[in-house]
Amino acid sequence: MKIGIFSDIHGNLPAFEAVLTFLEGKVEKYVCCGDIVGYGPYPNECVEKISELSDAICVAGNHDWAVLGLEDLSKFNDEARASLEWTKKKLSPASASFLMGLDYKLAGAHFIAVHGSLIDPLDQYVKTAED
Template sequence: MRVLVLSDIHANYTALTAVLNDAEGVDAVWCLGDVVGYGPDPNACVELLSEQPNVVCVLGNHDVAALGDMPLDSFNGDARRSLIWHERVLSADSIKFLRSLPSRKVEISEHVTLVHGSPRDPVWEYILNTLSARLNFEEFNTDFCFVGHTHVQSIFQLDPNLNRISLDMPHVGMPVPLTGRAILNPGSVGQPRDRDPRAAYVIFDTEALTWEPQRVEYNIKSVQARIREARLPEKHALRLAEGW
């Protein structure tokens, strides 16, 4: 089965559409949370995601906050401003879909666990380095854990013989054979933070056990215009063009 793995859409409908078009022909879509937050298109993104084949999604911290289930003072000022706007504009259907999603880690197959932040803290913890990765390998039972939240494509691999964790930033378009145990991040669809503004995603082959990172360009200026029309923070428009 060919699976589209994506995360951190952040209400960027133009980027999400570009990813879905670029990855056409997939058998399933696995989303690692933060469908909303930051961007100008929360309802359009929820609707489009919910229509995808065999979609499985977990909640991210911005999703939880937009539902009113997390204090907004947990976020910085700009993120808080956007979340207040998202709370106001989310439709009943969007709220219903988001409320149907789990905020915990989900074992999607014998090989894979899905989570937004980390296995030990599904909503909030960032896996940014080998230390935080090491602390999480004992928190899931499958071979692989797919995480989002950092907005950076990355692979943390465990070498049990050397008791060592390695960090790899995989090359776009080159399938990575998965062996042993690993924590893998597909990057962000709607707000990359690795200095590459293109929307990020991954194709996971469940039979060959390969992980293929991808990037796709989209019309960033149109998203920036909608952010400004909605009077959302200017920072959230500017950062899209530079990928930070």
């Protein structure tokens, strides 16, 4: 089975649509590893597009939880914090409900999906092979 794995959409609908177009007919399932919202101007449209993918599983990223008040905004840089504050104001109740339903980790028989790392599923950056 071929699986399309993507993450860090960050409200960029045109880029997300390009990814989905590229993967169309090439994969049987999708895995979204979080950060659907933040930075980009289309948070609701990106959430809606993911929620319409019947063959997708999705985990939350730190930006997804931050717009819901589940992550401390003080740990984000100024640009990220400003975009998250803007996104909070624009986020629809339906989008907030979808994001609230996402867990930070999904485990299957042969895989684990997280946004960050296995040590810190939401926030840790993996920069080296040792990480």
